[in-house]
Amino acid sequence: MNGLQFEALLPYTLLAAASLVVILLIAFRLSHTVIQITGFILMCAVMVALLQASALLPVAIYPIFQIDGFALLFTGLLVLCVMVVGLFSFIYFEEREENPKEYYILLFLGTLGAAVLSISSHFISLFIGLELLSVSLYALIAYLRNRNNAVEAGIKYLVLAAISSAFLLFGMAMIYMETGSMEFATIAKKLQTSNGHSILFITGTGMMVVAIGFKLALAPFHLWAADVYEGAPTPVTAFIATASKIGVFAVLLRFFQTIGLSNYPMVITVFLVLAVASMIIGNLLALRQQNLKRLLAYSSIAHFGYLLVAFLPGNAAGVQVAVFYLLSYSITLLIAFGVITLLSSREQDTGDLALFRGLFWKKPVTAAVLTLALLSLAGIPLTGGFLAKFFVLATGAQQQLWFPVTVLVITSVIGLYYYLRVISTLFGEAVPTPVKKTLHPFFYLTTYTSLIVMVVLLCWLGTFPNDVIEYINRQLLIR
Template sequence: MNMTLSHLIALLPLVIVCVTVIVVMLGIAWRRHHFVSATITTVGLNLALLSLLAVLPLAPIRVTPILLIDHYALLYMALMLIAALAATTLAHAYLEGFDDQKEEYYLLLGCSVLGGMTLVASDHLLSLFFGLELLSVPLYGMAAYAYRTRPSLESGIKYMVLSAAASAFLLFGMALLYAESGSLSFSALGASLYGDSAHQSWLSMGIGMMVIAMAFKLSLVPFHLWTADVYEGAPAPVSAFLATVSKVAVFALLMRLFMTAPVTGLASLHVVVSIIAFLSMLVGNLMALRQDNIKRLLGYSSIAHLGYLLTVVVASDDMALLTTGVYLITYVATTLATFGVVALISSPWRGSDVASLKYYRGLFWRRPYLAAVMTVMMLSLAGIPMTAGFIGKFYVIATGVEAGLWWLVAGVIIGSALGLYYYLRVMVMLYLHDDDPGGEQRYDAANDWVQRAGGIMVILLALAVLALGIYPQPMLQLVDAATMAVG
């Protein structure tokens, strides 16, 4: 196809992120400077975010046969860029005291963001694979960035090995679908064969393998065993990035696949996804009950939350896309602020992150604003009214009720009841008397200038969570406008 000025403008956000990565790389080659690398990354991500406004009037527009830049893609690109900016802010404060090379972190982060942006604009299996690998491969290095500590190195290796296995499933599934349908496009995928009983088994196997690969990336049961170890071992800003940008990109792609590919209408596939959703809700919450490490607790909590959201995939009705957008926005804001508190308490680099719940005992008496932020985030994750988390869970339950998925709705309610216990447990720890005010793993120098930007960011996120919980209408209108044309 011929590239026009409109196509180039549509690609502008991806081009800006790509240029940012190259500039950071050249800066590292010329002269290492942590502040300069972080600033270039921040400026580049902000420019990419602003460039989405220039693309908006052109959407939807097909750029090459494998990329579709529509309002749906632009919504999730914006969400990922905002999350990446937050992760960059946290990383600058976190890595300031790190006694090793710091600048490559921003290089890896930019590449991963580029992969995520490609993924949400994909409506073709080729761009799906390229985007997913570009998203995932830098994450191996980011998870193992503090390689001198055993947990970080272990998390990077585990994620790399298991992710490679998931990629093998993905490629095998894509090969089976192509062999039967002769097409890699979502819209054409299996359209000519759907309903033909002679091909049902191969189509089911192919799409099933792809779902397995994406279930691993989303850490859904029974493909979840890596999650807690990787969340615990990775540096806190990386855990924040992994829990937000990575999950948003893969889930947005999964929803586009289920809403546009005829082959995903197989009844057996929806039964399997329903079982995965229910098990994720149950196992995620039950495992979180036993955790004394806040990063592991959040890892298992994320499994449960993605299980709730998978109810929407099973429904695949008119409310599905709206609910997905609302839930992901509220989940990203809440998760970023939660990991932000962990990162700010753990900075500058002093060995392993401050993740054991005993170190959060009495946080209110040392860092009251961080305790306040953590309190709001725990309430939001629990789905308490007047917080953004309540709006997300309300829409998930409404979607399940509308689709008649009563057992999954019951799973959401039971899981939320279980989650309330361990979220309240964290909250109570924040306000108890501090038995060990001189704990050597703590970092309480709240006036360090490198901490201020991160502190302001988590406070703004907490205010956003409250604002979206009290007045969600602007968010609902934005998501509805972005998703109404998909499917």
């Protein structure tokens, strides 16, 4: 490895070092507060390293990694999500008087796995990144093993991840048998010299799509997704809904574009079916949910169905829209799960909608923040969610994908109902809530500040998106 490659890989080296630093801090018996602050500083260092690495791109570390503007965008989004999740984690675990020090080791390892996915250009690095992410999530989901059905949720995720890995490995093996390579670019070249329609390649690609479907909780591979969301600690649920899915979607997007899967009508048909099924099933299942975490789980199924509509064309415009959509969606979900974290008591997470009744009369600012997040998920104007959904519609219409675009419009109207139902609950008659343990005001202040900053950013994305879109375009040109 030369000096240029080392500098380009520095952000990922720092991510790996973050877990080692936390292990040393635990060995010296330092407090949760010290570990939390150190972790936040390390994530800031990773962001600085990413900015410095942007001047060196693109850099290939043959044959397993491709560090370019695409990777920079997704890794930066991952790290931002983890910084926010880390802030939520301190309040969440301090109120439960748990010993959450090892939690940060797992969190940073999971982040490293997702980041490795974003730079993967080879089946080996793809599998290593996916397994590092998955193994970390097993423990994170079941971390509060005596509460919130956490062990059940962890086992269910373990089963889903095992099935996903089995399909993924079998699919990779079949593609390797056909092309004789596991590197994305080499596979693409091999397919150019053949017809690319062999049974081995099509079947292998189909199995990989099934594996990705499990990881993204696309219908009909969404089994137990809501149970995992509900049983996991709320900050972990936020990590699953944002960072883990961003990493998986990044490698799917790179593989799709490098191989040129948009040239295969059968593959496009499969993704079209997945998109339509996810939009319909996700919204219908969310209609009768009485738990906000479960509602957001089914909502995420629908939103990734929307995202696949931008993914289908396989062109640069689709990638740009996908990145913008993920940015808006991640900010929105972090706001929603941040509110749930702040309202959760020591005994249980505030998930049931009945516990949100009358929140506006008790905590008007918190209720307003949650309302804005729900409006963004519904795609109401002046929020980032509205423009993200509009760009997806425009991309689909330009490619004349009229059927999924029509389904998107209809299911968005269905989604509007259950989002407004939650909002109406916030303005209902107030119910008594348990008294919470009081922590140092500084940590509540930082958490509330992060929520307000994200709300402002969400509104900015919904009104002045040009700067963000131009930055995304500049980074995507670095290939």
